[in-house]
Amino acid sequence: MYNLIRADLFKMGKSSVVKVLFGITSFSAVIMAVMAYMIAKGKLDPGMAGIGFMFSDIDMISILGAVIAGVFICGDFDNKTIHDAVACGCSRGSILVSKAIVLFCALIFILLPYIITTVIALSTGSKFSMGSVGVGFLNILTQESGTACMASVFFKLLITTLTLIIVYAAQLSLCIPFAVIFKKPVLVVAVYYGITILFAQITRLRNSFPMFESIFSCMPF
Amino acid sequence: MKEHVLKTNCLTKTYHGVNVLQGVSVTLEAGRIYGLIGQNGAGKTTLMRIAAGLTFPTDGSIELFGKSGDADLQAERKRLGCMIEYPGLIPYMTALENLKYHRLIRGIPSKTIENELLALVGLDNTGNKKAKDFSLGMKQRLGIAIALLGDPELLILDEPINGLDPLGVVEIRNLLCKLCEERNMTILISSHNLPELYQVATDYIIIHQGTIKKSITLRELEESCKHHILIGCDQPEKLISVIEMQLGTTNYKVMPDKTVKLYDYLDDKELVARTIFGNGIVITDYTIQGDTLENYFISVIGGGRNV
Structure with a gap:
């Protein structure tokens, strides 16, 4: 499996898709921070928070993460490189696990701009706000900005970052069976994004129905 | 007694109720080149896919290098190289990078092997050209180079000369003969180009509608065809x-x-x-x-x- 992971990391390093997605998340992270800063400063209408949320990590990852999973795994079916791995004696299970590991490495890579932007933003000591829509790194920005830059804040940031990575990884793990079943990146992205939106709506029922509460407490959504 | 590289016993494969292979029993001996001949849909590729572990037989058994059973077969597949249907290439990578990717999958430490194989199949001057810009013949050559990674003892090639120019056909033919002679490699090769197959194979397996119609050596064939x-x-x-x-x-x-x-x-x-x-x-x-x-x-x- 180590060989498979090495090979897939090499392949991902050569892929322009990951680089483009990294560029998109870098751009989005900056836009998110700038908008949160301007809203806090009163230079931007708080009603724009909804648009700001579109650039947040939680929204971007649910699309771009699925794009990576789709392109990365479905691409292997398209160009039959996955067949070569099977034919040279790798088990299907190890191929799947290695794909998952490399997918999560890619996830961390495209999340990096959000982590870096959040660290830089918090270091400035300025106030950031995205109102009630702040989730993920946007939430850290909203909650922790303006407070004294202390070690405890960065420790909190580190823990939150790790937790978020685990949550995103768990959410995106759904893309792996989708990619194996559908074998088409467009379908993977569409179905996964549809599911995330659906779950986002259903989570509102958590307070009304204890059943949903118990179901969602076991899920990364 | 000669070593059996691949042995299938009453292999049957059914897709959606249609028998693609029916009771196929073939035995491949080491150091020979087997030409698998059959019409489109005869079951050639399915037989190759089963040997490579890409699909599972509905019934029957398969032995690789004398071993059977899922775990052993999986281990023995490290000794085979294959190019089935069309080569598995990553389009945005060069020939060298594609070979490196497949070398990494196989865990081969040698870094010089890529250039050696590219030279062997005549792709050593492709430079930074991406695989997506390769001609069909170049893709086939690269597919063969990938199949040769790790010095396999059994080479399975499905229509390897498709898209090759006449010179390329001769080069690949000579390469296969050389590999068989010098490395005692067993080669299972399917092709619709029968005159070409006639020049390279030492044995022929004729498959029709999922059943083996005839297994014949070159000498027997020449005897029959003379x-x-x-x-x-x-x-x-x-x-x-x-x-x-x-x-x-x-x-x-x-x-x-x-x-x-x-x-x-x-x-x-x-x-x-x-x-x-x-x-x-x-x-x-x-x-x-x-x-x-x-x-x-x-x-x-x-x-x-x-x-």
Whole structure:
């Protein structure tokens, strides 16, 4: 499996898709921070928070993460490189696990701009706000900005970052069976994004129905 | 006793209720080149896919290097290289990078092997050209190079000369023969280009509608395909004597049914007929026979002879 992971990391390093997605998340992270800063400063209408949320990590990852999973795994079916791995004696299970590991490495890579932007933003000591829509790194920005830059804040940031990575990884793990079943990146992205939106709506029922509460407490959504 | 590289026993594969393979039993011996011949949909690729572990048989068993069972088969597959249907290439990578990717998958430490293989298949001057910009022939060459990674003992190639230019065909043919001779590599190769296959294979497996119709060595095939005059008569012993004494040749063969295959005098059939008649032998059959591999294949699968 180590060989498979090495090979897939090499392949991902050569892929322009990951680089483009990294560029998109870098751009989005900056836009998110700038908008949160301007809203806090009163230079931007708080009603724009909804648009700001579109650039947040939680929204971007649910699309771009699925794009990576789709392109990365479905691409292997398209160009039959996955067949070569099977034919040279790798088990299907190890191929799947290695794909998952490399997918999560890619996830961390495209999340990096959000982590870096959040660290830089918090270091400035300025106030950031995205109102009630702040989730993920946007939430850290909203909650922790303006407070004294202390070690405890960065420790909190580190823990939150790790937790978020685990949550995103768990959410995106759904893309792996989708990619194996559908074998088409467009379908993977569409179905996964549809599911995330659906779950986002259903989570509102958590307070009304204890059943949903118990179901969602076991899920990364 | 020769080592069996691949052995299938009553292999059956069913897709959506259709039997693609039915009771296929083949045995491949080490150091030979097997030509797998069959029409489209005959089951060639399915047989290769099962051998490579890409699909599972519905029934029957398979042995690789004398081992069977899922775990052993998986381990033994490290000893085979394959290119089935079309080469598995990553389009945005160069030939060298594609080879490196596949080398990493196989865990081969040697970093020089990529350049060696590229030189072997004639792709050493492709530079930074991406695989997506390769011609079909170049892709085939790269696919063969990938299949050769790790010095496999069994090489499975599905239509490897598709898209190759005439020079490329000769190069690949020579390469396969060299690999077989020098490395004792066993090669299973399917192709629709039968004259080409005739020049490279040492054994032939003819598959039709999912069943093996014939397994034949090159020598047996040449024997069957060699042009000759088939003579049937009432006095076979006398006929042999006439052939040897009066026609002055021993280039003939007596068949189990007492007919005689005469391999000489194909351009002078009248002389042969006159000589036989002149000796009072009654001829019951007198025909020119002999086939190309294509015609032999057509006759084996049940098409018209000498089509």
